[in-house]
Amino acid sequence: MSAHPVKLGGIHHAAYRCKDAAETVEWYGRVLGMDYTTAFAEDHVPSTGEFDPYMHVFLEAGNGNVLAFFELPGQPAMGRDEATPAWVQHLAFRVPDMAALLAAKAHIEAQGIDVLGPTHHGIFQSIYFFDPNGHRIELACDIGTAEQYAELKRVAAPMLDEWSRTKRAPRHAAWLHEGAQAPNE
Known part of the structure; x- marks a missing residue:
């Protein structure tokens, strides 16, 4: 069997849209402790050349994983795929253990955010909540053997x-x- 020609080294970053870059950076820092590391702002999209001003912000999610957001003020108001249930599309972050999951839940609820769970999935447990952009967030701890x-x-x-x-x-x-x-x- 030959080696695959594509050599992946992990996820460089995952990018989503946000309503307000500053609010998103503040929320992820306050609620999840993510460090704001980098920003790019352009008037023209580098890959297409089209005029579409944007702010692109990057947040450290631990272990070299990066979550990014685009604020796009020239585009129609942000929505979500109404044909897909709200529970389907989500961002899941790992926490080290059940104690960390329960501590995170208490912290997030203290921020006035509704949290669902813990939910038992057999080999991991999770909690769920929404960010200010309407993205569903999951925190999960592995418990399987x-x-x-x-x-x-x-x-x-x-x-x-x-x-x-x-x-x-x-x-x-x-x-x-x-x-x-x-x-x-």
Whole structure:
């Protein structure tokens, strides 16, 4: 088997739209402790040359991961894909453990932000809330065992195959929501 010609080294940054760059930078710093590191502002889009003034801000999300936002004052008001449920599109950040997840929840709620969860997903637990731009944010801590992650990898292909045929939830990993014990444990 030949090596793939594309050599990825991780995600450089993920970029989303924001309503107000300064408000977004302040919120992510105050609520999630993210450091504001870089900004670019242009009147013309470098890749297309079109006139569309923007402010592009970058925030450090830990371990070299960067979250970026564009404020686009010349574009129509920001919205969301109304055909997609609000819970689907989201940004998920890792926290080290359950204690950190619960501390984050308390901190975020103290900021006056509604938080859903913790929600148990078998191999991780999560909390959910929205940023001032309407983006759903998830904080998650891994709680699974090496054996559970190995089992999920083993059943990934059969699950996708069954889903593609039936468009119904396959039961290959039903144990995730039934006490989170992987088969044969």
